[in-house]
Amino acid sequence: xxxxxxxxxxxxxxxxxxxxxxxxxxxxNDLHLTGTHxxxxxxxxxxxxxxxxxxxxxxxxxxxxxxxxAEVSTIEGQANGDGSLNVIQQAFKDHxxxxxxxxxxxxxxxxxxxxxxxxxxxxxxxxxxxxxNICRCTGYHNIVKAVxxxxxxxxxxxxxx
Amino acid sequence: MPKDSGIGAATRRREDARFLLGSGRYSDxxxxxxxxxxxxxxxxxxxxxxxxxxxxxxxxxxxVVTVFTGEDFVDVGGNPAGxxxxxxxxxxMKEPKRPVLAHGKVRHVGDAYAAVIAETEQQxxxxxxxxxxxxxxxxxxxxxxxxxxxxNFVHDEIGTNQCYDWGWIEDNREATDNAIKNAHHVTTxxxxxNRLVPNAMEPRCxxxxxxxxxxxxxxxxxxxxxxLTRLLISAFVLGIPENKLTVVSPDVGGGFGSKIYHYxxxxxxxxxxxxxxxPVRWTATRSESFMTDAHGRDHVTKIELALxxxxxxxxxxxETMANVGAYLSNFSTVTPxxxxxxxxxGNYAVPNVYVNVKTVFTNTAPVDAYRGAxxxxxxxxxxxxxDKAATELGLNPTNLRRQNFIKSDQFPYVTAAGLNxxxxxxxxxxxxxxxxxDLKGFAKRRKKSEAKGKLRGLGINSYIEACxxxxxxxxxxxxxxxxxxxxxxxxxNATGNISVMVGAHSHGQGHETAFPQIVADLLGVDPxxxxxxxxxxxxxxxxxxxxxxxxxxxxxxxxxRGVEKIISKGKKIAAHMMETxxxxxxxxxxxxxxxxTNKTVSFGDVALKAYIPHDFPIEDIEPGLEETAFYDPxxxxxxxxxxxxxxxxxxxxxxxxxxxFTAADDFGNIINPMIVEGQVHGGLAQGIGQALxxxxxxxxxxxxxxxxxxxxxxxxxxxxxxxxxxHTVRTPSTDNPLGVKGCGEAGAIGSPPTVVNAVVDALRSAxxxxxxxxxxxxxxxxxxxxxx
Numbered sequence: 046x047x048x049x050x051x052x053x054x055x056x057x058x059x060x061x062x063x064x065x066x067x068x069x070x071x072x073x074n075d076l077h078l079t080g081t082h083x084x085x086x087x088x089x090x091x092x093x094x095x096x097x098x099x100x101x102x103x104x105x106x107x108x109x110x111x112x113x114x115a116e117v118s119t120i121e122g123q124a125n126g127d128g129s130l131n132v133i134q135q136a137f138k139d140h141x142x143x144x145x146x147x148x149x150x151x152x153x154x155x156x157x158x159x160x161x162x163x164x165x166x167x168x169x170x171x172x173x174x175x176x177x178n179i180c181r182c183t184g185y186h187n188i189v190k191a192v193x194x195x196x197x198x199x200x201x202x203x204x205x206x
Numbered sequence: 207m208p209k210d211s212g213i214g215a216a217t218r219r220r221e222d223a224r225f226l227l228g229s230g231r232y233s234d235x236x237x238x239x240x241x242x243x244x245x246x247x248x249x250x251x252x253x254x255x256x257x258x259x260x261x262x263x264x265x266x267x268x269x270v271v272t273v274f275t276g277e278d279f280v281d282v283g284g285n286p287a288g289x290x291x292x293x294x295x296x297x298x299m300k301e302p303k304r305p306v307l308a309h310g311k312v313r314h315v316g317d318a319y320a321a322v323i324a325e326t327e328q329q330x331x332x333x334x335x336x337x338x339x340x341x342x343x344x345x346x347x348x349x350x351x352x353x354x355x356x357x358n359f360v361h362d363e364i365g366t367n368q369c370y371d372w373g374w375i376e377d378n379r380e381a382t383d384n385a386i387k388n389a390h391h392v393t394t395x396x397x398x399x400n401r402l403v404p405n406a407m408e409p410r411c412x413x414x415x416x417x418x419x420x421x422x423x424x425x426x427x428x429x430x431x432x433x434l435t436r437l438l439i440s441a442f443v444l445g446i447p448e449n450k451l452t453v454v455s456p457d458v459g460g461g462f463g464s465k466i467y468h469y470x471x472x473x474x475x476x477x478x479x480x481x482x483x484x485p486v487r488w489t490a491t492r493s494e495s496f497m498t499d500a501h502g503r504d505h506v507t508k509i510e511l512a513l514x515x516x517x518x519x520x521x522x523x524x525e526t527m528a529n530v531g532a533y534l535s536n537f538s539t540v541t542p543x544x545x546x547x548x549x550x551x552g553n554y555a556v557p558n559v560y561v562n563v564k565t566v567f568t569n570t571a572p573v574d575a576y577r578g579a580x581x582x583x584x585x586x587x588x589x590x591x592x593d594k595a596a597t598e599l600g601l602n603p604t605n606l607r608r609q610n611f612i613k614s615d616q617f618p619y620v621t622a623a624g625l626n627x628x629x630x631x632x633x634x635x636x637x638x639x640x641x642x643x644d645l646k647g648f649a650k651r652r653k654k655s656e657a658k659g660k661l662r663g664l665g666i667n668s669y670i671e672a673c674x675x676x677x678x679x680x681x682x683x684x685x686x687x688x689x690x691x692x693x694x695x696x697x698x699n700a701t702g703n704i705s706v707m708v709g710a711h712s713h714g715q716g717h718e719t720a721f722p723q724i725v726a727d728l729l730g731v732d733p734x735x736x737x738x739x740x741x742x743x744x745x746x747x748x749x750x751x752x753x754x755x756x757x758x759x760x761x762x763x764x765x766x767r768g769v770e771k772i773i774s775k776g777k778k779i780a781a782h783m784m785e786t787x788x789x790x791x792x793x794x795x796x797x798x799x800x801x802x803t804n805k806t807v808s809f810g811d812v813a814l815k816a817y818i819p820h821d822f823p824i825e826d827i828e829p830g831l832e833e834t835a836f837y838d839p840x841x842x843x844x845x846x847x848x849x850x851x852x853x854x855x856x857x858x859x860x861x862x863x864x865x866x867f868t869a870a871d872d873f874g875n876i877i878n879p880m881i882v883e884g885q886v887h888g889g890l891a892q893g894i895g896q897a898l899x900x901x902x903x904x905x906x907x908x909x910x911x912x913x914x915x916x917x918x919x920x921x922x923x924x925x926x927x928x929x930x931x932x933h934t935v936r937t938p939s940t941d942n943p944l945g946v947k948g949c950g951e952a953g954a955i956g957s958p959p960t961v962v963n964a965v966v967d968a969l970r971s972a973x974x975x976x977x978x979x980x981x982x983x984x985x986x987x988x989x990x991x992x993x994x
Contacts, residue, residue, distance in 0.1 A: 063328070065328070073235075077237070078228070079228070079231075079232075079234075079235035080227070080228015080229065080230070081228070082232070082407075082408070082459070083234070083409075083489075084407045084408065084409065084459075084492065085492035085914070085915050086491045086492045086493055086914070087492065087914045087915055087916050089914070089915030089916060089920075090407060090492070090915060092407060119228065120226075120227070120228035121227070121228040121229075123227075123228075124227055130223065130226055130227070134226040134227070137222065137226055138218055138219065138222040138223070138226060139218060141218075141219065141880050141881070141883070141884045143222060143225055143226070144460075144714035144715070144716070144884060144888065145406070145407065145408070145457075145458065145459045145460040145713050145714030146221070146222070146224075146225025146226075146230050146457065146459065146714070147230075147232065147406075147407040147408040147459025147460060148407050148459075149225045149226060150225075150226075150228050153226065168928070169924075171923070172923040172924040172926075173923075173924050175922070175923040175924075176922055176923065176924060178922075178923075179407065179915065179920050179922060180407070180923075181405055181406060181407050181460050181462070181888070181891075181892070181920070182407075182460055182714045182884075182888045183884060183887055183888055183891075184887035184888045184889075184890055184891030184892075184921075184926060184929065184953075185887075185891065185921075185922075185923040185926055186887040186926075186928055186929050187883075187884060187887065188923070189923060189928065190928075202928075203928035
């Protein structure tokens with residue numbers, strides 16, 4: 046077992062982990078931040094997407110030890126200071142961008158990473174950016190709409206009706 | 207109520223906040239003090255005799271608490287089939303036992319034969335690898351036709367791989383045969399409805415807690431129907447009295463059918479928790495989900511369509527082999543029969559229908575209901591053969607469908623497949639489709655695609671489905687071993703707010719938002735004062751859960767009945783308060799009034815009085831304001847629609863892209879259009895996934911080739927277009943008080959044939975003599991079809 050220390054959602058945390066402990070396991074089991082989900086075992090689904098040092102990362106692709114000293118942010122750290130939904134989260138709610146909610150934290154983290162580098166993405170850019178995040182409920186239509194809305198763009202081109 | 211909050215309003219979902227903030231509570235998020243971890247040892251072969259299972263080394267591994275094998279469950283019951291289907295000759299179906307852990311034989315890759323319980327998940331996993339099982343591999347039974355003709359049996363004790371040979375409707379067989387024999391034209395098509403893996407994003411998870419002092423259990427599990435799961439465990443599998451078992455299904459991350467069923471892992475963790483007197487948990491890896499969740503579809507069908515000289519449909523006749531896998535999952539026997547055969551008249555005024563289904567055991571994972579469950583298979587067969595007939599006869603496929611539609615003035619209409627369609631207007635829906643999809647502009651768009659070197663195709667489809675399977679007295683005669691009602695308890699609290707405990711279970715459908723819209727409308731209260739409680743057998747009445755697009759039509763109707771009882775009792779209390787009799791009291795918009803006077807009392811005052819009955823006439827009125835209603839519908843509901851898809855095909859590679867997809871549906875009355883549209887989008891994605899991308903593949907040895915997201919192609923955002931959906935044609939169901947139908951499965955039912963029709967149309971536009979390609983339409987298959 047080795048000690049690991051990192052900053053998660055602005056708070057310094059540490060723990061004792063095995064070499065094989067994945068970052069997502071550390072986040073869920075040791076830190077009890079259960080908003081980050083595990084949907085597969087091949088790093089395909091994106092339900093565990095988080096930010097590590099500002100970059101979008103699937104938390105199942107890193108060992109916890111590899112994140113020693115890193116700045117990690119998870120879905121639990123995304124809300125506004127007063128606890129209300131941030132712009133992206135609010136857009137997901139306004140546009141029904143989630144159903145069962147299981148892929149949602151990863152989708153929000155992925156969307157947030159996109160908008161940081163590309164503040165006005167096109168519909169196609171959004172769809173391509175979400176390549177690593179699988180949703181089985183929404184057919185992506187309303188997720189794409191939500192991301193477009195969160196970027197302040199007109200969503201009428203993908204209005205459903 | 208204002209339409210920004212009651213029935214018909216696109217109310218934003220209240221459940222979203224917890225999911226968006228990361229504070230949802232899924233089963234795997236639950237952590238119990240002193241918990242242990244279960245990991246299963248699973249068969250790596252499709253068929254084999256278990257000679258020995260040596261657990262001694264595993265038991266000595268660090269952290270191991272106990273180990274189970276199939277021997278431990280020999281004396282307990284098996285997981286039963288929920289529906290008895292008889293063969294055409296009257297013989298009952300074959301029902302081999304489905305044990306908690308395999309004993310004697312393993313019958314599919316992933317079949318669990320042992321389980322380790324350890325202090326940590328890693329320790330359990332390490333120890334499970336030390337179980338030394340001597341399993342003698344046998345040849346696998348995989349191909350359905352060979353399974354039926356061969357003498358290698360999945361279950362030796364039943365001496366056949368055929369579960370049943372079912373005919374629907376057997377009395378119509380001869381007339382159908384004659385209609386086909388004497389027809390002007392017969393179109394025949396052989397097709398495969400590809401096997402799918404449901405792939406809810408949340409893997410299954412079960413956690414058992416046992417209290418030895420009380421001898422009672424709590425099971426947290428990923429279920430679409432906690433009461434049904436409890437009933438199966440209690441009455442059939444472990445014999446735990448129902449009153450000693452609480453089943454909790456908290457937030458559940460999608461189901462699509464795969465979480466309807468009781469699985470052996472649930473029984474194992476319960477038995478283990480009792481043995482070690484500590485909580486035991488298990489969460490599936492995605493690989494386990496692929497190997498052990500009930501799969502969907504997997505039909506091989508020959509369909510014939512007979513037409514007269516004026517192109518009127520005379521008959522549909524089908525012969526189907528349906529794969530049921532190695533064991534009968536709970537609803538595996540009804541899915542390819544009642545839920546499939548009864549829909550085989552489609553939207554059409556066709557006088558003859560005959561459906562034959564042989565259901566086949568193979569050494570593969572169990573196959574059961576997956577989004578649509580039988581209706582997608584029926585729709586696919588019908589809508590593909592109709593398109594092929596149009597091609598053969600040189601007819602416009604839309605016009606051929608319209609000509610044969612049941613017309614809006616013919617309802618109620620009893621079809622040749624035995625269902626009584628109450629209402630519908632298929633032409634009106636097709637009108638909406640033609641408008642939204644701009645079918646008139648297609649020729650121009652095709653030219654544009656051709657200018658880019660692409661082939662463009664247009665596919666049209668019309669579908670009907672049956673939701674909210676019922677009534678119990680009818681399905682009982684058809685072999686159901688359960689009732690299919692639902693239940694709601696409406697509890698008006700003393701302070702006037704309302705808790706509604708429901709049998710339906712929400713795992714993405716938004717019940718916590720939509721159900722309060724109904725209650726608020728009927729009671730004239732703010733929907734934010736109405737809370738929905740679901741997913742906990744200790745809190746909710748005995749309802750049957752959520753599947754088959756039944757929640758609103760069945761459980762929503764139970765809520766209506768419960769609210770009606772509340773109003774009725776409220777009138778008695780109000781009458782007492784206003785010194786009159788209840789027959790003179792009216793209720794409207796949250797206010798009780800005495801007819802012809804200006805006397806009123808509010809709903810809140812009545813609620814308070816119900817719980818502080820200081821001056822009640824106690825012999826006439828019980829205290830409290832809480833009512834339970836069970837609702838058993840008189841009929842199915844029949845959503846119907848028409849879909850259009852335009853594709854581009856790259857002639858060099860066979861790559862298909864969806865250029866547009868338009869869905870026009872008739873769902874009757876709509877409670878929350880935003881949620882309805884979301885359901886359609888999701889169904890379309892799964893149907894398009896089936897048509898283009900998804901396919902569960904076993905090789906000849908029974909190895910699961912598509913066992914991860916690297917091998918099983920899930921639809922991703924860039925595979926799909928934005929959808930155009932329309933639900934403005936609304937013929938309210940006449941069989942429930944809300945006039946609602948069901949919308950959860952429609953998209954998955956209507957879209958696969960629409961896509962395939964479009965691709966075949968694209969290929970034919972370049973003079974390829976292609977009449978059918980089996981799904982999924984991968985580039986390889988499309989290219990091969992173009993290049994013979």
